[in-house]
Amino acid sequence: MNEMPKFEQATEMTESKISAKKVQVYYGDTHAIKDVDIEIQPRSVTAFIGPSGCGKSTFLRTLNRMNDTIDICRVQGSIKIDGEDIYDPKVDPVQLRAKVGMVFQKPNPFPKSIYDNVAYGPRIHGLARNKAQLDDIVSSSLQKAGLWDEVKDRLSEPGTGMSGGQQQRLCIARAIAVSPEVILMDEPCSALDPIATAKIEELIDELRANYTIVIVTHSMQQAARVSQRTAFFHLGVLVEEGSTDNIFTNPEDKRTQDYITGRFG
Amino acid sequence: MSLFWLFLIILAIALVGYVLGRARALSSAGGERSALHSLPSYYGANVAMKAAVPAFLLLVIWLLAQPFYVNSEVSGLIPDTEIAEGSSRDLVLAEVRRAARGLENAVRSGAMTEEFASNARADISDVTTRLKEAGQIVTSEISQPILIAAQRYRSLSSIGNFYMSIAVILIAIGGALWGLRETKAEFRARNTVELGMRAILVGAASIAILTTIGIVLSLVFNTAEFFRIYPASDFFFGLTWAPSFSGRGGTSELGIIPLLWGTFYISFVALAVAVPIGLFAAIYLAEYASSRVRSTAKPLLEILAGIPTIVYGLFALLTVGPLLVSVFGDNGIGIMKAGTSVMTAGLVMGVMLIPFVSSLSDDIINAVPQAMRDGSYGLGATKSETVKQVILPAALPGIVGAVLLAASRAIGETMIVVLGAGAAARLSLNPFEAMTTVTAKIVSQLTGDADFASPVALVAFALGMTLFVVTLGLNIVALYIVRKYREQYD
Ligand SMILES: Nc1ncnc2c1ncn2[C@@H]1O[C@H](COP(=O)(O)OP(=O)(O)OP(=O)(O)O)[C@@H](O)[C@H]1O
Ligand SMILES: [Mg+2]
Numbered sequence: 064m065n066e067m068p069k070f071e072q073a074t075e076m077t078e079s080k081i082s083a084k085k086v087q088v089y090y091g092d093t094h095a096i097k098d099v100d101i102e103i104q105p106r107s108v109t110a111f112i113g114p115s116g117c118g119k120s121t122f123l124r125t126l127n128r129m130n131d132t133i134d135i136c137r138v139q140g141s142i143k144i145d146g147e148d149i150y151d152p153k154v155d156p157v158q159l160r161a162k163v164g165m166v167f168q169k170p171n172p173f174p175k176s177i178y179d180n181v182a183y184g185p186r187i188h189g190l191a192r193n194k195a196q197l198d199d200i201v202s203s204s205l206q207k208a209g210l211w212d213e214v215k216d217r218l219s220e221p222g223t224g225m226s227g228g229q230q231q232r233l234c235i236a237r238a239i240a241v242s243p244e245v246i247l248m249d250e251p252c253s254a255l256d257p258i259a260t261a262k263i264e265e266l267i268d269e270l271r272a273n274y275t276i277v278i279v280t281h282s283m284q285q286a287a288r289v290s291q292r293t294a295f296f297h298l299g300v301l302v303e304e305g306s307t308d309n310i311f312t313n314p315e316d317k318r319t320q321d322y323i324t325g326r327f328g
Numbered sequence: 329m330s331l332f333w334l335f336l337i338i339l340a341i342a343l344v345g346y347v348l349g350r351a352r353a354l355s356s357a358g359g360e361r362s363a364l365h366s367l368p369s370y371y372g373a374n375v376a377m378k379a380a381v382p383a384f385l386l387l388v389i390w391l392l393a394q395p396f397y398v399n400s401e402v403s404g405l406i407p408d409t410e411i412a413e414g415s416s417r418d419l420v421l422a423e424v425r426r427a428a429r430g431l432e433n434a435v436r437s438g439a440m441t442e443e444f445a446s447n448a449r450a451d452i453s454d455v456t457t458r459l460k461e462a463g464q465i466v467t468s469e470i471s472q473p474i475l476i477a478a479q480r481y482r483s484l485s486s487i488g489n490f491y492m493s494i495a496v497i498l499i500a501i502g503g504a505l506w507g508l509r510e511t512k513a514e515f516r517a518r519n520t521v522e523l524g525m526r527a528i529l530v531g532a533a534s535i536a537i538l539t540t541i542g543i544v545l546s547l548v549f550n551t552a553e554f555f556r557i558y559p560a561s562d563f564f565f566g567l568t569w570a571p572s573f574s575g576r577g578g579t580s581e582l583g584i585i586p587l588l589w590g591t592f593y594i595s596f597v598a599l600a601v602a603v604p605i606g607l608f609a610a611i612y613l614a615e616y617a618s619s620r621v622r623s624t625a626k627p628l629l630e631i632l633a634g635i636p637t638i639v640y641g642l643f644a645l646l647t648v649g650p651l652l653v654s655v656f657g658d659n660g661i662g663i664m665k666a667g668t669s670v671m672t673a674g675l676v677m678g679v680m681l682i683p684f685v686s687s688l689s690d691d692i693i694n695a696v697p698q699a700m701r702d703g704s705y706g707l708g709a710t711k712s713e714t715v716k717q718v719i720l721p722a723a724l725p726g727i728v729g730a731v732l733l734a735a736s737r738a739i740g741e742t743m744i745v746v747l748g749a750g751a752a753a754r755l756s757l758n759p760f761e762a763m764t765t766v767t768a769k770i771v772s773q774l775t776g777d778a779d780f781a782s783p784v785a786l787v788a789f790a791l792g793m794t795l796f797v798v799t800l801g802l803n804i805v806a807l808y809i810v811r812k813y814r815e816q817y818d
Contacts, residue, residue, distance in 0.1 A: 129702065129706060159708075164707065166706075184708065187708065238706070
């Protein structure tokens with residue numbers, strides 16, 4: 064059952080895509096993220112792991128400023144994408160989110176047709192000049208998300224009427240449709256069965272060729288299967304970050320070792 | 329024995345039953361609480377329940393049934409000759425009841441002795457004077473048959489009351505004894521009390537439903553009576569509303585169309601005001617406002633909903649009407665003659681409905697899952713794009729339901745119409761003309777001094793029935809839509 068393919072690990076280092084320095088996040092008086100420094104490599108998959116409540120989602124959401132939608136949330140420190148500080152007042156968070164897409168834990172297709180779900184982003188951002196171009200974007204996004212063959216005959220049916228795994232791939236297609244450079248995924252498989260999970264993992268591995276992917280996961284095996292680099296969070300602190308092979312076979316920190324061997328969390 | 333004392337006695341029996349039941353339960357277990365199936369108080373409650381509930385039920389049923397019995401008994405004593413031209417047996421019976429009540433009060437205040445009051449051969453004029461002296465209003469001189477009927481009424485009532493007291497107290501005591509007999513350590517008092525609670529709650533719910541049915545039935549019977557004396561087609565398709573209250577030969581024209589037209593026209597204006605404003609306010613509160621603004625603005629808006637509609641009516645009469653006249657009246661555009669108009673009432677009613685629409689829509693918008701918003705924001709949509717393309721479409725069925733509920737309130741509104749729109753039934757397109765609605769006309773038909781059996785009074789029931797059917801239909805559609813929408817995310 065658990066005979067999942069182990070994808071080969073890319074290890075070569077390049078100029079980092081995202082670079083975070085001394086990031087602090089507060090929810091009101093709660094200090095949820097403390098002094099996090101991390102470099103995220105382009106065209107690779109980085110996994111965030113750690114016990115529940117340690118701040119993985121919080122940190123992930125700082126990367127496309129989704130935390131702006133929470134009233135009491137404050138972010139300090141610097142986060143640069145392609146060398147540009149995304150918290151600079153000149154940056155429009157709406158533009159930023161087109162460049163840094165997001166896939167959520169629970170599949171959340173809009174209550175619209177499959178076509179309209181995928182076309183939503185391109186329409187908002189005016190990416191297509193006419194209907195034919197929009198059709199192209201929709202079909203190529205669905206193809207990249209590995210959903211095209213399953214839905215090409217039912218594009219006008221509601222997106223909410225598909226299986227959970229299909230819905231999640233629809234959400235990935237929806238994110239791809241605005242041609243982002245980075246895709247953030249917060250536990251994208253936690254609501255799915257093993258077969259749907261395997262499909263999404265395969266998809267993530269394919270997408271790595273064109274996108275920078277950051278994925279939060281609770282499954283150690285998943286992190287090991289899909290990611291090239293892994294970051295371990297604990298109580299709001301980034302404990303250890305390195306190549307996935309190293310983290311899983313030879314962790315430096317005692318806490319990392321305890322966590323991946325299942326002693327807590 | 330007065331009802332109040334009877335009430336207290338039943339309660340006392342129940343209380344004593346409670347104490348005894350509790351004590352008996354404890355002693356049957358030899359003072360060992362853990363040997364009891366339920367807590368001691370449940371045994372007490374079981375006894376109290378069995379004492380009080382059947383007794384009160386009997387009391388209520390008896391109180392409802394006795395007048396019917398007494399009336400029919402007494403009615404047989406009145407000869408047909410006593411029923412004057414243009415009067416009816418019911419009116420004479422009412423006279424009998426008044427006389428009986430007069431006798432009762434006179435005896436109680438000492439103006440008559442008991443023997444005098446129940447003496448069948450008493451002198452009529454003497455009785456009448458004594459009643460008048462005792463301050464008991466008697467319309468004219470009491471006639472012999474009426475006096476006899478009244479005396480019979482009194483004696484039947486007091487005998488009835490006497491037996492009622494006995495029966496109720498016996499039932500209460502019997503119930504208590506039954507409860508006490510059951511009280512043993514292994515008796516499942518807790519489950520029995522639970523069943524009893526359930527029965528009481530079911531009873532309350534059924535009373536609510538039964539009264540609704542009663543209201544509908546009373547409407548139906550009077551409506552049928554109306555259609556017996558006035559043709560239904562003239563009522564539903566007549567274009568003129570001209571009731572003639574005077575009996576002097578004038579025939580009434582009772583067409584509902586002008587009233588329905590006024591009703592829908594005013595409601596339409598009201599909704600045209602309330603829906604956009606209420607909806608936008610709801611969107612602001614749900615999506616844009618910070619929690620501080622929201623926590624003050626929402627209660628403020630809802631205060632509007634607590635203002636009695638008569639106050640809105642005054643606002644229409646004293647402020648909005650004159651304001652509109654100064655703009656659209658003879659000194660302005662010249663299409664408005666007086667302050668009362670469809671526009672006046674519609675605008676004010678719209679203001680009244682704003683909090684209704686906004687608080688319902690606010691709930692509906694909040695019910696759209698946060699995941700929908702996250703999904704949209706995550707794709708780089710702005711707030712207004714998210715509202716327009718994701719939240720409103722998702723919430724639309726619910727909002728339609730809210731609007732329909734608001735519409736049915738607008739249709740049923742009366743005070744604002746009476747004060748703001750005038751009383752003239754008119755078929756006109758000009759919103760600055762006075763018109764009136766179904767509800768306002770129901771009030772004026774019933775508050776006139778027309779005879780209750782005449783078509784001009786009975787038409788009120790037909791109007792009420794029509795209104796009831798229209799709003800019921802709207803509510804059913806609205807609830808259906810709202811419910812369907814709720815299922816969408818479950
Ligand atoms: N909207 C919020 N308001 C206040 N506190 C929050 C909010 N969201 C998260 N937190 C707090 O921030 C901390 C980190 O939460 P976060 O959701 O980032 O954890 P997580 O690592 O994603 O956990 P999980 O694995 O369970 O998803 C927690 O202590 C949480 O209580
Ligand atoms: Mg999380």
